[in-house]
Amino acid sequence: MNHNLTTPATGEPADGEWIGGEPSVLVFDVNETLIDFESMDPLFEKIFGDGRVMREWLGHLFMYSMTITLSGLWESYFTLGQGLLKMVGDIHGVEVTDADIEEIRQAMLTMPAHPDVEPGLSRLKDAGFRMVTLTNSPSNPHGPSPLEHAGLAHFFERQFTAETVRAYKPAPQAYHLVAQGLDVPPSTCFMVAAHVWDTVGAQSAGYTAGLITRPGNAPLPVHSLPQPNLVALDLPALATQFIQLWRS
Incomplete structure (x- = not known):
């Protein structure tokens, strides 16, 4: 039908x-x-000085998860996300510390x-x-x-x-x-x-x-x-x- x-x-x-x-x-x-991923905007504001960076990072997370799948590779979502936080930090000239990464990891589990x-x-x-x-x-x-x-x-x-x-x-x-x-x-x-x-x-x-x-x-x-x-x-x-x- x-x-x-x-x-x-x-x-x-x-x-x-x-x-x-x-x-x-x-x-x-x-x-x-x-x-609601936007609940993490204040964390990104604190780390990067701009809460909108959360959207940039999330877009990379979507894109690179697809990239590694299409490439026949695998890495866990959280590990990939942590690496992308460092990458986005490099793009913006911001040092992303291990403490920052752990804070965002915890936030991802509790949104x-x-x-x-x-x-x-x-x-x-x-x-x-x-x-x-x-x-x-x-x-x-x-x-x-x-x-x-x-x-x-x-x-x-x-x-x-x-x-x-x-x-x-x-x-x-x-x-x-x-x-x-x-x-x-x-x-x-x-x-x-x-x-x-x-x-x-x-x-x-x-x-x-x-x-x-x-x-x-x-x-x-x-x-x-x-x-x-x-x-x-x-x-x-x-x-x-x-x-x-x-x-x-």
């Missing part, structure tokens, strides 16, 4: 279509989709959720949807995960990480990890993410996908590429669309 969908921002038909039937699993990205996330997840859970997470961040065997710190872990059946397959999203191995781990076809998985590169990767692996357009994010209007099946400004708005489609 295919559904033509609309985007709430424009009311125009969405270019994407459902690949299969009703999604049985909602797969959530964590970083920026659920967790808060976006304020709209818990209401949106509650609506989806109450509607009976299965929910898991898939993140590029590693697990934390020595303590609580970022989701646990943010008070969100209880919403999710399982927490998947790209470190299991040693390939970062948007590599198809990461998305197949979830489908294989849950023993469901990829076509029954629906990716929820704040980044188009993540929705494109998921759809290329056989998922359907929804984009949350958090500040700094928007659909990519290149119609030869997969377009998000749903687009919303925040998670409650996405939940409303999803429930209307599959629970009404």
Whole structure:
């Protein structure tokens, strides 16, 4: 069964279509989709004199995680992030100390959720949807995960990480990890993410996908590429669309 969908921002038909039937699993990205990275801006302000450097560093983290995967290499997300902090320091002529790196590492483990996330997840859970997470961040065997710190872990059946397959999203191995781990076809998985590169990767692996357009994010209007099946400004708005489609 295919559904033509609309985007709430424009009311125009969405270019994407459902690949299969009703999604049985909602797969959530964590970083920026659920967790608020901008909570670290004050740390970057303290170290670099400009909180906007956080965005520069995060963009490098996304780019170089993809680079090492495409190059057939592997390094842990935190180790890569620490090296990139030193690189960004060199770019800006700022000495990044080991103490700075440790402070940012701890902050990455304890970031808060976006304020709209818990209401949106509650609506989806109450509607009976299965929910898991898939993140590029590693697990934390020595303590609580970022989701646990943010008070969100209880919403999710399982927490998947790209470190299991040693390939970062948007590599198809990461998305197949979830489908294989849950023993469901990829076509029954629906990716929820704040980044188009993540929705494109998921759809290329056989998922359907929804984009949350958090500040700094928007659909990519290149119609030869997969377009998000749903687009919303925040998670409650996405939940409303999803429930209307599959629970009404």
